[in-house]
Amino acid sequence: MDVHLLTRALQTRNESKIVMLVADGLGGLPQTPDGKTELETAATPHLDALARIGIQGASIPVLPGISPGSGPGHLGLFGYDPLQYLIGRGALEATGIGFSMQPGDVAVRCNFCTLDARGNISDRRAGRIPTEQSAPLAIRLRDISLEGADLFVEPVKEHRFVVVFRGQGLGGDVRDTDPQATGVPPRVPQASDPESQKTANLARAFYDQARELLSDQKRANGLTMRGFAVRPNLPSYEDVYGLRAAAIAVYPMYKGLASLVGMDIVGEAQTLAQQIDVLRESWHDYDFFFIHFKYTDSTGEDGNFNEKVRRIEDFDAIIPRVRDLRPDVLIITGDHSTPSFLKNHSWHPVPTLLVSDCCRPDGLTEFSERACLQGGLGQFEAKYLMTLALANAGRLAKYGA
Amino acid sequence: MDVHLLTRALQTRNESKIVMLVADGLGGLPQTPDGKTELETAATPHLDALARIGIQGASIPVLPGISPGSGPGHLGLFGYDPLQYLIGRGALEATGIGFSMQPGDVAVRCNFCTLDARGNISDRRAGRIPTEQSAPLAIRLRDISLEGADLFVEPVKEHRFVVVFRGQGLGGDVRDTDPQATGVPPRVPQASDPESQKTANLARAFYDQARELLSDQKRANGLTMRGFAVRPNLPSYEDVYGLRAAAIAVYPMYKGLASLVGMDIVGEAQTLAQQIDVLRESWHDYDFFFIHFKYTDSTGEDGNFNEKVRRIEDFDAIIPRVRDLRPDVLIITGDHSTPSFLKNHSWHPVPTLLVSDCCRPDGLTEFSERACLQGGLGQFEAKYLMTLALANAGRLAKYGA
Numbered sequence: 001m002d003v004h005l006l007t008r009a010l011q012t013r014n015e016s017k018i019v020m021l022v023a024d025g026l027g028g029l030p031q032t033p034d035g036k037t038e039l040e041t042a043a044t045p046h047l048d049a050l051a052r053i054g055i056q057g058a059s060i061p062v063l064p065g066i067s068p069g070s071g072p073g074h075l076g077l078f079g080y081d082p083l084q085y086l087i088g089r090g091a092l093e094a095t096g097i098g099f100s101m102q103p104g105d106v107a108v109r110c111n112f113c114t115l116d117a118r119g120n121i122s123d124r125r126a127g128r129i130p131t132e133q134s135a136p137l138a139i140r141l142r143d144i145s146l147e148g149a150d151l152f153v154e155p156v157k158e159h160r161f162v163v164v165f166r167g168q169g170l171g172g173d174v175r176d177t178d179p180q181a182t183g184v185p186p187r188v189p190q191a192s193d194p195e196s197q198k199t200a201n202l203a204r205a206f207y208d209q210a211r212e213l214l215s216d217q218k219r220a221n222g223l224t225m226r227g228f229a230v231r232p233n234l235p236s237y238e239d240v241y242g243l244r245a246a247a248i249a250v251y252p253m254y255k256g257l258a259s260l261v262g263m264d265i266v267g268e269a270q271t272l273a274q275q276i277d278v279l280r281e282s283w284h285d286y287d288f289f290f291i292h293f294k295y296t297d298s299t300g301e302d303g304n305f306n307e308k309v310r311r312i313e314d315f316d317a318i319i320p321r322v323r324d325l326r327p328d329v330l331i332i333t334g335d336h337s338t339p340s341f342l343k344n345h346s347w348h349p350v351p352t353l354l355v356s357d358c359c360r361p362d363g364l365t366e367f368s369e370r371a372c373l374q375g376g377l378g379q380f381e382a383k384y385l386m387t388l389a390l391a392n393a394g395r396l397a398k399y400g401a
Numbered sequence: 402m403d404v405h406l407l408t409r410a411l412q413t414r415n416e417s418k419i420v421m422l423v424a425d426g427l428g429g430l431p432q433t434p435d436g437k438t439e440l441e442t443a444a445t446p447h448l449d450a451l452a453r454i455g456i457q458g459a460s461i462p463v464l465p466g467i468s469p470g471s472g473p474g475h476l477g478l479f480g481y482d483p484l485q486y487l488i489g490r491g492a493l494e495a496t497g498i499g500f501s502m503q504p505g506d507v508a509v510r511c512n513f514c515t516l517d518a519r520g521n522i523s524d525r526r527a528g529r530i531p532t533e534q535s536a537p538l539a540i541r542l543r544d545i546s547l548e549g550a551d552l553f554v555e556p557v558k559e560h561r562f563v564v565v566f567r568g569q570g571l572g573g574d575v576r577d578t579d580p581q582a583t584g585v586p587p588r589v590p591q592a593s594d595p596e597s598q599k600t601a602n603l604a605r606a607f608y609d610q611a612r613e614l615l616s617d618q619k620r621a622n623g624l625t626m627r628g629f630a631v632r633p634n635l636p637s638y639e640d641v642y643g644l645r646a647a648a649i650a651v652y653p654m655y656k657g658l659a660s661l662v663g664m665d666i667v668g669e670a671q672t673l674a675q676q677i678d679v680l681r682e683s684w685h686d687y688d689f690f691f692i693h694f695k696y697t698d699s700t701g702e703d704g705n706f707n708e709k710v711r712r713i714e715d716f717d718a719i720i721p722r723v724r725d726l727r728p729d730v731l732i733i734t735g736d737h738s739t740p741s742f743l744k745n746h747s748w749h750p751v752p753t754l755l756v757s758d759c760c761r762p763d764g765l766t767e768f769s770e771r772a773c774l775q776g777g778l779g780q781f782e783a784k785y786l787m788t789l790a791l792a793n794a795g796r797l798a799k800y801g802a
Contacts, residue, residue, distance in 0.1 A: 033454040033762045062800055064781055065788030066407060069801035082801070083402055092802050341759060345799055347792045348761050349777075369777075370764055379779035 003079065003387055004240040006399065011242035016328035016393040018243070018288045019279070020385075022077060023315050024070075024254075025297030025338025027350040027369060031305060038296075038305060038340060039351060040368045042312040046319035047332065047353070047367040054330075055359045056367065057377020058349035059385060061336045067347045071095075073335030074257045078290075079241070079386030080234060087260070088172060088229020094162050095256030099154055101231040106170045106199050109227045111178065112137065112159045112220035119185045119222075124178070125159040126220040134159060137220055144209040149202050163206065163225070171196030172230035174203060179224075186224045199228065236262025237288065241390060246282055248275045249292035258290055272314060276321045283325055297345075300338030308340050329392045330355045332367070333385065349379055356392035404480065404788055405641040407800060412643035417729035417794040419644070419689045420680070421786075423478060424716050425471075425655075426698030426739025428751040428770060432706060439697075439706060439741060440752060441769045443713040447720035448733060448754070448768040455731075456760040457768065458778020459750030460786060462737045468748045471497075474736030475658045479691075480642070480787030481635060488661070489573060489630020495563050496657030500555055502632040507571045507600050510628045512579065513538065513560045513621035520586045520623075525579070526560040527621040535560060538621055545610040550603050564607065564626070572597030573631035575604060580625075587625045600629065637663025638689065642791060647683055649676045650693040659691055673715060677722045684726055698746075701739030709741050730793045731756045733768070734786065750780055757793035 028038035061068045062082050071092050072082035087095070090107035101107060112134055114123035126134075135155035141163075142153045149167030156162055173192040179185075189203035203225060214221045237245040239262070246266040247258030255265045264286070267278030275291055282289075293315050299308040322330065337348040351372040362376035373379075377388070390396045429439035462469045463483050472493050473483035488496070491508035502508060513535055515524035527535070536556035542564075543554045550568030557563055574593040580586075590604035604626060615622045638646040640663070647667040648659030656666045665687070668679030676692055683690075694716050700709035723731065738749040752773040763777035774780075778789070791797045 029759055029761050037761075058777075058779070063402070063404060063407070063788065064778075064785035065790075065792035065797065066411075067792065067797065067799050069799050072801040087801065089802065096802075339759070339761075346759070347789075347797075369761065373763060373775065373777055373779070379781075 002081065002084065003383065004235065007079070007240050007387060007390060007396065010397045010399060011390070012395050012397050013242050014394055016287065016395060017283070017325070018329040018331070018389050018393050019291065019322060019327040020077070020289065020331045020333070020389070021291050021293070021322065023293045023296040023312070023332070023334050025300045025336060025345065026334025027337025027339070027346070027348050028300065028308065029339035029341040029348070031341060037369045038300070038308040039312055040370065042309045042316065044312065044316040044367060046316045048365060050319065050330070050332065050353055050355050051364050051367040051371065053361055054353050054355035055362050055377055056351065056353050056364055056372040056375030058372045058375070058379045059333055059352040059382045060349050060379060061347070061382050065347045067345045068336050069345065070253055070335060071257065073345070074254065076382030077333060077335055077385055078261050079383055080261065081383050085232060085234055087232045089227030090162070090229035091231055093156070093227065094154070094164055095260060096253040097154055097156055097162060098252030098256055099152065099162065099164060100259055101164065102166060103231055103233070104166065104168070104170060105231050106165045106172050107229055107231070108163045108203070108225045110161050110163050111224050111226070112161070113186070113222045113224055114219050115185070115222035121179065121182045121184060121186065121222065123219070124182060124224070128158050129220050131155070131157050134161070134220060137214065137217065140213055141210055143213065144206055146202050146205055148198070151206065159220070165199060165202050169195070170199045170202070170230070172199065172228050174200045174228040176226040177203070177207070177224050178226050186222060189225065232260060234260050238262055241288070241386065242395065243288040244286045245288040245290065246286040247290045247292070248278045249290075250275070251292070251294050254292040263290060272318055276318050279322070280325065296334065297338045300340045301343055303340045303343040305340040328356060329389050331385065331389060352377065352385065354388060354392060359392055403482065403485065404784065405636065408480070408641050408788060408791065408797065411798045411800060412791070413796050413798050414643050415795055417688065417796060418684070418726070419730040419732070419790050419794050420692065420723060420728040421478065421690065421732045421734065421790070422692050422694070422723065424694045424697040424713070424733070424735050426701045426737060426746065427735025428738025428740070428747070428749045429701065429709065430740035430742040430749070432742060438770045439701070439709040440713055441771065443710045443717065445713065445717040445768060447717045449766060451720065451731070451733065451754055451756050452765050452768040452772065454762055455754050455756035456763050456778055457752065457754050457765055457773040457776030459773045459776070459780045460734055460753040460783045461750050461780060462748070462783050466748045468746045469737050470746065471654055471736065472658065474746070475655065477783030478734060478736055478786055479662050480784055481662065482784050486633060486635055488633045490628030491563070491630035492632055494557070494628065495555070495565055496661060497654040498555055498557055498563060499653030499657055500553065500563065500565060501660060502565065503567060504632055504634070505567070505569070505571060506632050507566045507573050508630055508632075509564045509604070509626045511562050511564050512625050512627070513562070514587070514623045514625055515620050516586070516623035522580065522583045522585060522587065522623065524620070525583060525625070529559050530621050532556070532558050535562065535621060538615065538618065541614055542611055544614065545607055547603050547606055549599070552607065560621070566600060566603050568603070570596070571600045571603070571631070573600065573629050575601045575629040577627040578604070578608070578625050579627050587623060590626065633661060635661050639663055642689070642787065643796065644689040645687045646689040646691065647687040648691045648693070649679045651676070652693070652695050655693040664691060673719055677719050680723065681726065697735065698739045701741045702744055704741045704744040706741040729757060730790050732786065732790060753778065753786065755789060755793060760793055
């Protein structure tokens with residue numbers, strides 16, 4: 001069931017405001033079976049106050065046991081079935097560095113590599129060339145001119161960069177040129193379907209000119225291309241929900257994901273406090289606000305339990321400033337769990353809290369992994385969070401008479 | 402969504418061991434509204450100890466309200482959607498007596514019947530002929546020779562036996578020859594699709610020769626054929642999960658079901674204690690162990706509440722020997738409920754317990770129908786148990802970047 005069939009049909013506009021605060025990787029694990037999680041350890045008076053007037057549940061990012069990356073994790077929260085909508089590797093890479101892909105664009109992840117005198121790959125990562133050296137080389141490749149398409153080349157990190165082809169009739173089904181081995185040359189770009197023949201031709205022309213431009217290099221004198229991908233065809237928030245949506249994020253990846261569903265990227269905040277400043281400034285211009293807080297995830301990935309606890313407390317501290325704005329619906333959630341015990345994204349359901357004046361409070365007094373299991377939202381797939389948000393905002397009409 | 406698309410793509414191999422202990426028909430009912438279930442009545446100190454460090458949930462075998470047979474019940478636990486994968490009656494009957502069906506085989510359930518002088522059925526079950534008399538007759542039918550196919554005839558019980566045709570190009574879509582009535586002759590085998598014409602011809606040739614071989618019999622002088630079915634095409638545990646799997650069961654049905662998903666049938670245990678011996682002996686040869694305990698179901702089907710309680714206590718008693726092996730993931734579940742109150746398989750969710758060092762314990766202190774409702778796994782469809790097992794074993798990579 002594509003729930004957007006319902007939200008498209010039932011969406012209703014009003015003056016309500018919805019705020020979704022996403023603490024990335026929020027869910028955690030105790031360090032011992034009888035211990036507390038990061039969220040249970042943190043002092044979170046403001047979240048607990050919300051728990052007393054809100055309704056909680058445990059959000060399953062994709063399906064039981066499936067640990068999502070940032071892409072599927074956020075698509076779920078945005079109400080796009082993460083199993084239905086896939087973001088190809090090249091498109092995610094481009095999105096992750098903040099490149100705004102247009103419909104029809106094809107993005108590719110590229111690696112600089114070292115070729116020997118016979119043209120065979122001797123180092124697939126060009127000796128992990130440092131970014132200071134590789135970025136100017138990527139920018140040099142912008143001089144390449146292609147017939148029938150615009151070209152964008154964006155440095156990433158070390159040996160990695162991104163290429164985007166923009167033009168008419170470009171399919172994304174081109175095979176990787178990286179042979180995943182040394183001692184052989186990069187493969188020639190080959191289309192897997194007729195619609196991608198033009199893309200394969202562009203990739204070949206790009207490669208030939210790049211070889212010329214890199215011919216003075218010792219280490220980064222070649223390149224491989226992987227994960228050709230068109231921009232995913234995601235309907236916009238305006239279309240599926242009738243919401244003017246704003247994203248207030250610090251990191252490019254999350255701005256990119258939000259822009260794929262048609263959110264405006266608002267402000268240039270560098271801290272959570274500045275993100276809330278931007279929220280206040282743009283309050284009258286949008287119906288929906290996605291605010292992304294990164295450090296609950298990065299501290300979890302570092303395996304730093306105590307630092308994740310502290311970051312959760314930072315997150316808690318900004319709640320009063322959000323409540324001052326009196327949003328009609330306030331949601332606290334995460335795109336997945338990142339237990340510091342695992343130092344990685346995990347499958348564990350994410351504590352999720354929704355507050356509105358018609359949310360049917362469930363009588364809980366604390367926001368945590370354990371509390372949310374008793375919550376009124378039960379365990380639910382993340383993709384239903386947006387319908388719940390719209391309903392609580394009075395933005396969904398009755399289904400059937 | 403076929404979750405095997407995900408597990409095939411994300412499966413990761415490591416040294417972990419997963420043990421799934423299945424107490425058949427585990428879930429029960431109280432005898433009065435304020436009473437306790439069989440599991441709640443039983444003294445289960447070892448299961449309760451696991452509850453304190455594990456995570457519980459209520460497993461829905463198929464869908465709410467649907468009571469499964471052993472086939473769908475186990476397919477769900479094995480992670481095969483029981484609504485997607487059907488085991489035809491003939492194939493289940495063959496599997497149930499431990500016959501190892503090969504891809505392409507067609508199995509049929511047959512009944513001896515009594516034919517009158519005009520060839521009409523006068524008794525559809527040959528007077529419920531006792532097994533001592535019917536088994537030699539079934540074996541006599543092995544003398545039949547068919548052109549273009551091998552034949553297997555296996556006695557079952559009383560009037561029942563199983564026939565398997567093995568050859569090239571045998572479809573399974575042949576109509577029952579049992580007219581479900583007396584006073585009429587058995588029907589001629591008829592194919593429902595062109596692919597099954599050869600099977601229908603074989604069935605007819607088998608029938609004609611069988612009539613000859615049974616012509617000296619008074620009661621069992623005819624036969625009917627029902628439930629023609631090919632071997633179900635189930636992908637293997639190795640394919641879908643990357644697991645080398647072992648089944649340690651006493652009864653043929655469960656060995657058969659396990660072999661359909663590619664598990665090795667290990668040992669020749671006759672008791673639960675011997676099953677654990679086999680588990681220990683084969684510990685280093687497999688990644689996954691399915692251990693089937695029958696008597697929680699059979700006592701439930703007998704309507705013997707107290708005996709089911711005792712059998713649950715037997716089951717509890719072997720837990721320490723399993724824990725001694727330090728499995729990375731230990732699961733306790735059942736394929737369905739068999740409340741002694743109903744004397745039958747039922748739809749009630751099954752208490753399920755998973756223990757691993759990253760399971761996110763839910764703080765429960767008892768394993769029971771009532772406790773599991775508060776558990777961290779919530780109510781979930783049984784088919785997701787294997788993804789949870791793999792995730793807890795560190796055997797699933799992240800979905801999407």
